Amino acid sequence: MEENKHVTIYDIAEKLNLATSTISRALKDHHSISDKTIKKVKKAAKEMGFVPNTLAAGLRGNKTKTIGVLIPTVTQPFLSSLISGIEITAQKSDYSVIIMQSHDSYHDEVNMAKSLYSNRVSGVICSLAMETRDTSHFQQFSNNNIPLVFVDRVPKDYNTFRVVIDNYSAGYKATKHLIEQGCLRIAHLTAGSEFGNLYNERKRGYVEALRDHNLPVDEDLIIDLKAVTYEEGVKASNKLFDVKPLPDGLFASGDIIAVSAVQTAKKRGLKVPEDIAIIGFNNDPISQIIDPNLSTITHPAEKMGKAAADIIIKNLKSAKNEDVQEIAFLNTEVLVRESSKRKES
Missing domain, CATH: 3.40.50.2300 (Response regulator)
Known part of the structure; x- marks a missing residue:
């Protein structure tokens, strides 16, 4: 086999002299395939270094199990903690995360949204760029039943899921x-x-x-x-x-x-x-x-990230469209330190 060549189900089928449909079903533990054949196929796949192309499978089913995250920057501690919360929840449900940065540019945000859409993400979580006034570039997700959640920096007049604090x-x-x-x-x-x-x-x-x-x-x-x-x-x-x-x-x-x-x-x-x-x-x-x-x-950045990812995943698993909801975290607290402390509490 050529160096760096990706092993496909066709290669496994050729080696075992089986139909590609049999290989595909065996790799998925399909009930129509015998345990003996499943073991043989999986053993050959492992030996040959076969890695399932989850993106291609997702594109065929129009679902990539990928959540797109569009934020101003990854360098702000609040936003990095937000990403951490999103990834923790996404990974538990076997979703991967694509992160894109707008750098607070409306133009970049529009292009990043297009890119996420063309990559057929399953859902989108966004904190708006500072320059953004027009949010029509997010309509491509809403029009195609791709769940969209705005976090922290949210538009005033876009009817979709929101995760915010008070x-x-x-x-x-x-x-x-x-x-x-x-x-x-x-x-x-x-x-x-x-x-x-x-x-x-x-x-x-x-x-x-x-x-x-x-x-x-x-x-x-x-x-x-x-x-x-x-x-x-x-x-x-x-x-x-x-x-x-x-x-x-x-x-x-x-x-x-x-x-x-x-x-x-x-x-x-x-x-x-x-x-x-x-x-x-x-x-x-x-x-x-x-x-x-x-x-x-x-x-509560990480908590907000977890909540946003949870909304996406629940919405994707739901057979019916849920009502748009807003989650408000009221539990912000004052942390009193030396810069403002003049009196003992």
């Missing part, structure tokens, strides 16, 4: 924590309203917490970032620390933004938390490395 409640809790620490001028660094509903909801929670505690909502203390990056966080922090009087509390809508604020504050001679108490969002690993350790809001 971002409003989380934003409210973060701001309330700062108020309980004695903060009266609380700032908010956010990704901006144009970047999707989750940041809007966190901001809405921030605003409502201030109003419920009779504190003013000062627009000078709310800064929209162009991107959720350390560099943009530094720019926004410097702008914020030029405001007079200075804010004494800060809720950042992501840990990387909060970390940039902590380091910028220290460079400007401000003490954290004495001069300004800071809390982030996500509980990324960096939150426990920065000095002082960063207070943050937990974000």
